[in-house]
Amino acid sequence: MSNIFQITISPNEGLEIIYTQAMEDLNDFFQIKWVRNKPRVCVVPDRVTIDALRDQETPKWLVGWDSDNFVFVLSKSSFETDSSHPYTDEDYKMLIKHELAHAYFRVATGGRTQPKWLWEGVSIFASGQVERWKKPEAFRTFLDNSDVYTEAGYAMSLLSTKFGKEKLLQLLKGYKTFSGDFSNLFRDVYQLELNYDTFNSLIQK
Incomplete structure (x- = not known):
């Protein structure tokens, strides 16, 4: 795989509108006013380039990721051939917003990316993708990062x-300086134990 990539500025009014709206929404969600050194979005043309960038063969469901202050998304023109997801304009907007939300998560927590369920869960929620998933009847696996x-x-x-x-923002911001077991921070913020019984009880209320 090549280690050399040619990057050019892509004047795309449609994507600029999506980016601007996503940043406004995420500023509001995270209560962060991001003005300088904002994250950049890199549109990756195809699966071959994704594999080269990540230095491995990637599954077709992977269509976006973040790295430091950069967000990478598969070009919408390649969704039909290079992804396992059907393309819709709304889903593409949420994909970009999801990956940008990861950048906000890093800022809010001081660079943390774990536990994975919190890292992904917050981005799914903040991007609106939670409405795209069928709601589980019970929680069984996510706390084990499955x-x-x-x-x-x-x-x-x-x-x-x-x-x-x-409260969720309090949890994220508190995580920035917290050095103990995350379950203890969760308990301090919510006065609840971090386990499946807790989350399943929320479904039933």
Whole structure:
């Protein structure tokens, strides 16, 4: 695989509108006013280039990721051939917003990316993708970092509905300087144990 990539500026009014709206929404969601050194979006033309950038053969479901202050998304023109996802304009907007939300997560938490269920769950919730997933009847796997896309976004949505988004932001900001077991921070913020019983009880309320 090549280690050399040619990058050019892509004047795309449609994507600029999506980017601007996503940044405004995420500024509001995370209560962060991001003005300088904002994340850049790189549109990757095809699966071959994704594999080269990531230095491995990637699954077709992977159509976006973030790295430091850069967000990478597969070009919408390649979705039909190079991804396992059907393309819609709305889903593409949410994909970009999801990856940008990861950049905000890093800022809010001081560069953390774990636990994976929190990392992905917050981005799914903040991007609106939680409405695209079938809501699980019970939580069984996400706390073990399995099937996080299926359960974690809904878990974040439930927490925000029951206790307010401010509590979720308190959790993220508190994580920035927290050095102990994350379950202890969760308990301090929500006065709840971090386990499946807790989240399943939220479904039932």
